[in-house]
Amino acid sequence: MTNLRLLNSNLFMQYSAAPTTLADTSAPDFSTLLQRHGLAPQPPASVAPAYDIQHPAFVIPTATTILAFKFADGVLIAGDRRATAGNTIMYDRADKVLEIDRHSIMAIAGVPATAWEMARVLEHSFHFFRRTQLAEMSLEGKVRALSKLLRDNLGLVLQGVGMVVPIFATFDAAAGVPRVYFYDPMGAQFEAADFSATGSGSPAVRAVLHHENTYAKRPLRKLKASEAVLLALRALDTAAESDSATGGVDRHARVFPIVKMITSRGIETLPDAKLARLYKGNLSA
Numbered sequence: 345m346t347n348l349r350l351l352n353s354n355l356f357m358q359y360s361a362a363p364t365t366l367a368d369t370s371a372p373d374f375s376t377l378l379q380r381h382g383l384a385p386q387p388p389a390s391v392a393p394a395y396d397i398q399h400p401a402f403v404i405p406t407a408t409t410i411l412a413f414k415f416a417d418g419v420l421i422a423g424d425r426r427a428t429a430g431n432t433i434m435y436d437r438a439d440k441v442l443e444i445d446r447h448s449i450m451a452i453a454g455v456p457a458t459a460w461e462m463a464r465v466l467e468h469s470f471h472f473f474r475r476t477q478l479a480e481m482s483l484e485g486k487v488r489a490l491s492k493l494l495r496d497n498l499g500l501v502l503q504g505v506g507m508v509v510p511i512f513a514t515f516d517a518a519a520g521v522p523r524v525y526f527y528d529p530m531g532a533q534f535e536a537a538d539f540s541a542t543g544s545g546s547p548a549v550r551a552v553l554h555h556e557n558t559y560a561k562r563p564l565r566k567l568k569a570s571e572a573v574l575l576a577l578r579a580l581d582t583a584a585e586s587d588s589a590t591g592g593v594d595r596h597a598r599v600f601p602i603v604k605m606i607t608s609r610g611i612e613t614l615p616d617a618k619l620a621r622l623y624k625g626n627l628s629a
Contacts, residue, residue, distance in 0.1 A: 404505050405429040407438050407459070408543030409583050409590045410451040412513045412524045412536070413553055413564050415572035418607035419513045419522035421449050422576040424545070424584070425599055426591030427456055436591055441602040445470045446610050447515045448486060453543035454508035454529075458500065462493045462508060483516055487525055487533055495531035509542045515606045522606060538564050545583030545590035552579040573603055573614060574626055581627070593623060 410423040423440035426433060440452045442463045450466060452459035469489055473481045481489070490512050500506025512525045512533075524536040538557055541549040556575055557564045567575065577593060580601050584592025593600055600619040605612045 404455055405434050405457075406454060406544075406589070407440050407456045408453050409541065409545030409549060409580065409587065410440055410453050410511055410543055411539070411541040411546075411549050411553070411576060411579060412451060412511045413539035413557075413572070413576075414522050414524065415564055415567040415569065415605075417569055418515060418605055419524055420569075420572045420576055420603065420605050421451050421511065421513050422580060422601050422603045423451050423453075424580050424591040424601050425594075426589060428589045431588070436594065436597070436599055439602055441604050443604070443611055444486075445474075445480075447517070447606060449513045449604055449606060449611065450490065451511040451513070452508060453510065453546075455506050458497060458506040459508045459510065462490070462497070462510070465493060466490055480517075483514065483518070483523065486514065487512065490525075491527065491531040491533050493531075494527055494529065498530055501529045511540055511542060513606055515608060517608075520608065541579075543590070545580070545587035548583040548586055549579045552582050569605060570622065572605075573619070573622055576603055577601065577619065577623055578627060595628070 405427055406429070407427045408424070410421070412419055412421045414420075421441050425435075425437050425440075427435040427438040438456060440456075440459075442450050442452065442460070444450050444463065444467050448470070450463050452463065466489060470481055470486065473479075473485075490510065494508065494510075497506055497508065507529050509529060510527055512527070514523050515521075516523050524540050525533050526536055526540040526542060527533050539550075539553045541553065553564065553575075564572075564575075577600070580590065581592040584590040591599065591601075598616065598620065600616050600623070603614045603619060605614070
């Protein structure tokens with residue numbers, strides 16, 4: 345007991361003798377003094393970097409790449425199927441193009457868990473509004489509903505574990521025209537004039553779409569449905585050549601991107617068999 349009292353007295357003298365001004369940040373606190381004398385456990389080491397095999401860091405899965413552009417009959421939305429975690433391919437059949445209602449689609453890029461939950465909440469909100477108000481939610485309401493979900497997710501974005509950068513496409517029945525909106529992680533929405541793309545492979549996709557819209561014989565809005573599908577497949581395949589997180593077209597496993605079209609008649613999902621025929625007849629070597 346005497347030795348413990350002497351030790352506590354010595355610790356108190358060291359702590360009291362330490363500088364106490366606010367400007368001096370080198371003064372140890374009491375827990376630091378206990379750690380120096382072996383009376384308290386040392387703090388854990390910092391998290392090891394991702395390349396440390398013995399202590400791997402937690403890597404958040406992400407899903408990319410998505411695109412949307414307007415064509416003659418409406419708007420086409422497509423996304424590759426690959427989900428990655430760092431340099432690991434987690435899944436090659438992820439669905440990133442999600443139907444929200446009869447005329448609306450949300451395409452996701454970012455953390456799948458957060459994005460899919462947003463899509464479920466959005467679908468429920470639209471359905472609840474339609475059942476309670478006996479009318480469709482307005483276009484502005486739909487766009488702002490997704491914006492609010494993104495804004496509410498800002499805390500996870502700042503922590504680096506929940507970023508989502510979606511595309512929202514719909515057909516405006518009142519005006520008789522398709523609409524394409526893209527968002528930033530904080531929830532600001534922007535309407536695309538002709539096309540949009542997000543995800544790690546989006547720079548290559550935007551380059552392809554810009555070239556076709558500007559320098560091809562016909563702009564995007566003049567393309568037929570089959571031509572629009574071929575352009576989407578070519579854009580995603582081009583992105584896959586330079587971005588390992590983009591799946592593109594997997595010829596061996598017969599895995600094709602998800603391609604959907606929104607027109608005045610509603611949403612049409614292109615089956616893999618049709619995508620395979622178009623790809624083999626026009627794009628494959």
